[in-house]
Amino acid sequence: xxxxxxxxxxxxxxxxxxxxxxxxxxxxxxxxxxxxxxxxxxxxxxxxxxxxxxxxxxxxxxxxxxxxxxxxxxxxxxxxxxxxxxxxxxxxx
Amino acid sequence: xxxxxxxxxxxxxxxxxxxxxxxxxxxxxxxxxxxxxxxxxxxxxxxxxxxxxxxxxxxxxxxxxxxxxxxxxxxxxxxxxxxxxxxxxxxxxxxxxxxxxxxxxxxxxxxxxxxxxxxxxxxxxxxxxxxxxxxxxxxxxxxxxxxxxxxxxxxxxxxxxxxxxxxxxxxxxxxxxxxxxxxxxxxxxxxxxxxxxxxxxxxxxxxxxxxxxxxxxxxxxxxxxxxxxxxxxxxxxxxxxxxxxxxxxxxxxxxxxxxxxxxxxxxxxxxxxxxxxxxxxxxxxxxxxxxxxxxxxxxxxxxxxxxxxxxxxxxxxxxxxxxxxxxxxxxxxxxxxxxxxxxxx
Numbered sequence: 508x509x510x511x512x513x514x515x516x517x518x519x520x521x522x523x524x525x526x527x528x529x530x531x532x533x534x535x536x537x538x539x540x541x542x543x544x545x546x547x548x549x550x551x552x553x554x555x556x557x558x559x560x561x562x563x564x565x566x567x568x569x570x571x572x573x574x575x576x577x578x579x580x581x582x583x584x585x586x587x588x589x590x591x592x593x594x595x596x597x598x599x600x
Numbered sequence: 601x602x603x604x605x606x607x608x609x610x611x612x613x614x615x616x617x618x619x620x621x622x623x624x625x626x627x628x629x630x631x632x633x634x635x636x637x638x639x640x641x642x643x644x645x646x647x648x649x650x651x652x653x654x655x656x657x658x659x660x661x662x663x664x665x666x667x668x669x670x671x672x673x674x675x676x677x678x679x680x681x682x683x684x685x686x687x688x689x690x691x692x693x694x695x696x697x698x699x700x701x702x703x704x705x706x707x708x709x710x711x712x713x714x715x716x717x718x719x720x721x722x723x724x725x726x727x728x729x730x731x732x733x734x735x736x737x738x739x740x741x742x743x744x745x746x747x748x749x750x751x752x753x754x755x756x757x758x759x760x761x762x763x764x765x766x767x768x769x770x771x772x773x774x775x776x777x778x779x780x781x782x783x784x785x786x787x788x789x790x791x792x793x794x795x796x797x798x799x800x801x802x803x804x805x806x807x808x809x810x811x812x813x814x815x816x817x818x819x820x821x822x823x824x825x826x827x828x829x830x831x832x833x834x835x836x837x838x839x840x841x842x843x844x845x846x847x848x849x850x851x852x853x854x855x856x857x858x859x860x861x862x863x864x865x866x867x868x869x870x871x872x873x874x875x876x877x878x879x880x881x882x883x884x885x886x887x888x889x890x891x892x893x894x895x896x897x898x899x900x901x902x903x904x905x906x907x908x909x910x911x912x913x914x915x916x917x918x919x920x921x922x923x924x925x926x927x928x929x930x931x932x933x934x935x936x937x938x939x940x941x942x943x944x945x
Contacts, residue, residue: 529883529884536888539884539888540885540887543888544888546807547803556807556808562881565880
């Protein structure tokens with residue numbers, strides 16, 4: 508942290524903006540949360556990408572909120588990729 | 601609170617090899633006799649103490665350290681209440697893992713004559729809070745106390761023993777430095793602490809990445825705590841639990857506060873990276889599953905308070921078997937019995 512203070516400071520300031528962007532995407536976040544919560548009911552089973560559709564909606568809303576705030580598309584949050592790339596273990600960004 | 605135990609075993613995929621799944625969520629109590637000064641058999645090495653020292657130093661050097669102190673202040677004042685409850689004055693006291701000295705600021709010169717404050721982070725000791733008791737600051741680890749046997753009348757510890765690797769040995773060392781008829785009053789985080797955060801991160805990581813790794817450190821169970829204190833040699837134990845619920849605007853603010861308190865994860869088996877996707881998913885899950893009516897999200901801190909005494913002849917002992925003079929069946933007539941006893945005296 509001491510050696511890369513500039514990088515850490517930049518990452519931190521971006522992270523600090525997350526809550527307000529998330530607040531702008533209330534319905535999508537609630538839909539995703541409900542989907543995950545439903546899988547924890549008895550008889551449900553949570554597996555990878557069970558709620559991928561809701562999460563994609565949340566991520567595009569989040570990216571749109573970032574774009575609106577910054578005026579240019581941040582390279583971290585791209586618009587949703589073509590479906591086959593979702594299988595990559597690293598994720599995106 | 602959901603705990604589908606079968607589901608955990610099915611989806612557990614350790615990110616770091618060599619961590620047995622049964623060690624998570626519960627400490628093993630080491631069995632066998634251990635010598636004061638030597639490590640317990642089967643002592644665990646869960647936490648990176650060097651990293652914890654760096655984290656606490658960083659947290660103490662923040663521009664506004666008082667912003668994150670609310671939890672420690674509250675628990676410190678409750679421990680000071682327990683010290684006042686004991687109708688005795690202590691000439692020499694020790695505070696383990698004192699941070700900025702949250703207990704000393706509530707006590708007065710009559711109750712405690714001199715206070716030794718120890719912590720592993722020297723920045724915390726440098727910024728200690730005002731107190732009227734004369735204090736000596738010592739840089740010491742909770743597991744390696746540099747004090748002689750039978751030194752202190754009182755040992756207090758507030759919210760720092762949950763980062764100790766060898767808890768049985770730490771408690772034995774506390775017992776060692778206490779004088780006979782000395783008392784240890786401690787507060788530790790308990791099993792239900794931050795369960796909302798733990799569950800949200802597990803669910804989000806499972807859904808996003810296919811497996812999860814521990815992000816909240818394992819806490820001692822309350823039954824284990826009683827056993828540990830007994831094994832360390834303490835008498836007349838009292839363990840009680842308290843739950844403090846703090847409301848936050850969201851998960852990110854909670855995580856920032858935890859880091860500001862110096863409570864970031866420092867286990868050896870921690871995952872180095874938390875993906876943005878996972879964080880976003882976890883925040884959404886947290887809000888949906890646990891939010892309050894006003895939109896804030898709660899975080900639970902469960903605190904175990906423990907009081908243990910070092911043996912002394914003057915302490916009350918259980919009566920001998922067969923020495924009873926009245927039976928429990930006569931409990932209804934206890935008023936008569938007591939007045940008869942007073943008349944005969």
